Amino acid sequence: MKRRNTVVALGLALGLTATGCSAMGGGAGDGTVTLNMVESLTNPARTELLQQLIGDFEKQNPKIKVNLVSPPTAQADQKIQQMLQSGSGVDTVEVRDITVGPWSNNKWLHDMGPDLKGWSGWSQLTENAAAAAKDEEGRTYFVPYGFYGLSLFYRKDLIAEAGYDKPPGTWDELLQQASAVQDKAKRRYGYAFRGGPNAVSNVTAVIEAYVADRIDPADGYRLTDGSTIFSAPEAAEALKTYIEIFKKAAPPSSVAWGYPEMVEGFSNGSTAFLLQDPEVIATLRKSKAITEEQWTTAPLLAGPGGKAVQPLATAGWGVAKGSKHKAQAVKLVEFLSEGEASTTFAQENSLVPILKEAAEDSFYKTGPWASYVTMNENPDRYLTATQPRDVPWFTEWTQKADADVQRVLLGKMTQEQLLADWDAYWTAKRKSEKS
Numbered sequence: 001m002k003r004r005n006t007v008v009a010l011g012l013a014l015g016l017t018a019t020g021c022s023a024m025g026g027g028a029g030d031g032t033v034t035l036n037m038v039e040s041l042t043n044p045a046r047t048e049l050l051q052q053l054i055g056d057f058e059k060q061n062p063k064i065k066v067n068l069v070s071p072p073t074a075q076a077d078q079k080i081q082q083m084l085q086s087g088s089g090v091d092t093v094e095v096r097d098i099t100v101g102p103w104s105n106n107k108w109l110h111d112m113g114p115d116l117k118g119w120s121g122w123s124q125l126t127e128n129a130a131a132a133a134k135d136e137e138g139r140t141y142f143v144p145y146g147f148y149g150l151s152l153f154y155r156k157d158l159i160a161e162a163g164y165d166k167p168p169g170t171w172d173e174l175l176q177q178a179s180a181v182q183d184k185a186k187r188r189y190g191y192a193f194r195g196g197p198n199a200v201s202n203v204t205a206v207i208e209a210y211v212a213d214r215i216d217p218a219d220g221y222r223l224t225d226g227s228t229i230f231s232a233p234e235a236a237e238a239l240k241t242y243i244e245i246f247k248k249a250a251p252p253s254s255v256a257w258g259y260p261e262m263v264e265g266f267s268n269g270s271t272a273f274l275l276q277d278p279e280v281i282a283t284l285r286k287s288k289a290i291t292e293e294q295w296t297t298a299p300l301l302a303g304p305g306g307k308a309v310q311p312l313a314t315a316g317w318g319v320a321k322g323s324k325h326k327a328q329a330v331k332l333v334e335f336l337s338e339g340e341a342s343t344t345f346a347q348e349n350s351l352v353p354i355l356k357e358a359a360e361d362s363f364y365k366t367g368p369w370a371s372y373v374t375m376n377e378n379p380d381r382y383l384t385a386t387q388p389r390d391v392p393w394f395t396e397w398t399q400k401a402d403a404d405v406q407r408v409l410l411g412k413m414t415q416e417q418l419l420a421d422w423d424a425y426w427t428a429k430r431k432s433e434k435s
Contacts, residue, residue, distance in 0.1 A: 031063055033325050035091040035332060038069040038083065040076035040099075041315065045286065049348050057335045064328050066092075074197070077395070084108035087322035091329040095142035095318040097132075098398065101390040109141040110319040115330040116140060121338035129354035132314050135390070142318035143337040146351025148277040149310055150205060151297040151371045153284075158188070158272040167298040171206055171241050174273060174301055178249035181272040190249030192271040195409050197258035200401035202275055203242060204229075204387070205311065209303035210238035212383055220311055220385035221426055230422040238303065239415050246409060255409045266295075275301070277313075281350040281368045297371040299382060310375065312386045393429060400425070 039050060047070045054066045069090075071079040077099055083090045084103060095109065103109050113134070116122070121143075122130065132144045152174070154167045162181045168174040178190025194202045208220055211232045216222040221229055229235060246254070251270065254261070259276075263283055266274040267290045274280070281297070284290060300308040317336050319329040335341055337354065343361075346353040352372070353359050365373055375382035388394065404421065407413035 032065060033063065033328050034065045034067055035323075035325055035329055036067050036069055036089055037092040037332065038071070038076075038080055038090050038094065040071070040073065040080055040094045040096065042070045042073050042076060045282075046349060049345065053336065053341050053345065056341065057332060060335070061328075061331065064331070066332065081108075084320055084322065090320045091323040091325055092332050093318050093320050094315060096315040097313055097389040098394050100135075100141050100318075101392045101394055104135075104139075104141050105392045108321050110321045110323065110326055110329075111139040111141060112143070112319055112330055112333065113138060113140040115326070116143075116334070119334055121334055124338055124355050124357070126354060126356050126359060133316070142316035143333055144314045144316035144354050145336065145342065146314070146346045146349065146354055148279065148313045148315075149352060149372060149375075150275055150277065150300050151368075151375075152299070152301055153266060153274040153276055153280060153295060153297050153368075155266070155269070155272045155295050157294045158269070162272075168273075168301065169298070170302045170304070170306075171209060171238070171245075172304070175241060175245050175249065178245060178273055182249050187270065189251045189254075189265075189271045190273060191245050192262040192265045192274040193246050193250035193254035193257060194262055194275075195246070195255040195257055195406055196261070197402060198398065199405040200398055201311070203239065203401075203405055205275065205300070205309075206242045206303075207232075207235045207238045208309035208311065208385065209301060209307065210234040210305075212303055212307035212309050213305050215309055215383065215385050217383065217385045220309065220387040222430075228423045228426045230419045230426065234303070235419055236415065239419060243408065243415060255406065266290075277350075278352065278369070278372065279350040282348060283350075292367070295368075297368045299371045299375050302381070306381065308375075308382050310382060310384045312384060313389065391429070391433075397425070 037054070039047065047068065050068055054068060058065060080090065080093060081103070084093070085108065095103065100109070125133070128147065129144050133140050133142070135141065152167060158181050159167065159177060162177065164177055164180070168177050174191065181188065181190040204220070207229055208215060211223060211229050211234045214223045214225070214232070215229065216224050223229060223232060251265065257265070262274055262276065263280055265271040267284055267287045284295060285292060300310060302308045317333045319326055319333065323329050336345065342355055343353060343358040346358060347363055363369070401422065404413060404418050408415055408418050
């Protein structure tokens with residue numbers, strides 16, 4: 001899918017919260033239809049919010065009941081894939097930009113384009129949301145519920161204690177400040193490093209910053225000359241800086257850290273810096289381990305050229321090809337994608353909204369959100385690039401790349417080998433795509 005400028009991003013991972021997971025969608029004797037709706041980025045607060053929104057939908061549509069299935073995030077996509085593959089058990093489904101490619105390629109998703117042709121909600125969507133809702137052939141496999149983006153979360157108290165009066169603006173400055181904050185005797189570390197699940201996202205973020213002047217905005221893994229970003233000389237410099245941050249300013253255990261460990265390490269004071277999506281804003285505001293006076297955000301870190309690159313990421317609601325109640329499932333997607341339901345979901349999950357009206361809300365112009373406004377207002381410094389997250393092999397890629405990052409951290413693979421391997425991988429994949 002082609003997506004255009006927006007501040008973006010992704011992923012919360014906690015426990016299992018499900019309502020009647022064993023129930024199957026079907027119809028009652030009185031004409032009532034039961035839909036199975038499956039989410040993938042599960043956490044208790046988010047599930048509770050979805051249940052509230054579903055309750056509002058059911059009040060407006062008394063002949064439609066919705067059974068929300070909430071598998072743990074770590075296994076969710078695999079679970080959803082199994083359900084989609086079986087052709088039953090799921091009607092409305094959470095679709096992410098990293099899953100829409102393989103799922104639609106396997107014909108597991110329903111093209112909602114014809115169903116939504118007369119939908120009044122189209123006029124409410126921002127330009128970016130409307131663009132993200134359609135692929136290159138005009139098919140709509142999901143309507144986005146918001147966008148994710150990266151910013152630097154930092155502990156104001158910890159960097160002040162280390163002698164700094166402002167956050168770092170570049171990756172080199174991050175290395176300097178995070179190293180200064182580090183005090184192993186106090187079990188205090190500089191940076192909440194991501195060495196576990198989705199480690200590749202932060203590695204590509206630093207590489208993209210270093211090659212920003214030559215990056216292809218339509219493909220964040222490619223340079224304007226057609227070569228991969230991993231082949232650039234700047235990529236080696238970027239990776240070296242990033243691995244230095246791990247060696248000099250991160251907890252040793254972060255070699256296996258994913259989202260929950262990173263956020264916990266930041267909120268409990270173990271680490272001073274965290275590179276994450278805006279949904280962390282809501283998580284930190286609800287945390288009892290940290291006060292809002294102790295932290296805020298700064299714009300995405302720049303490379304040596306003074307520029308950063310925002311990777312575009314989104315997710316939304318779609319309908320399973322195997323659903324026997326597509327009309328009702330589409331109706332649920334429409335409800336969640338317009339008006340108060342959409343605005344509430346975006347704000348409660350700290351997402352960049354999909355609605356024009358919501359985007360102008362003061363909610364998004366103050367406090368931790370101010371860094372996103374800064375990035376939007378300075379597009380020449382904070383560039384945007386669409387990562388190829390919708391290619392059919394992206395899940396394969398992330399699994400491989402995460403394992404490679406961990407091998408480098410453990411000394412089982414050199415940085416040079418990683419970059420050469422990644423360059424070869426994407427070069428071969430792009431070549432096969434054209435043949």
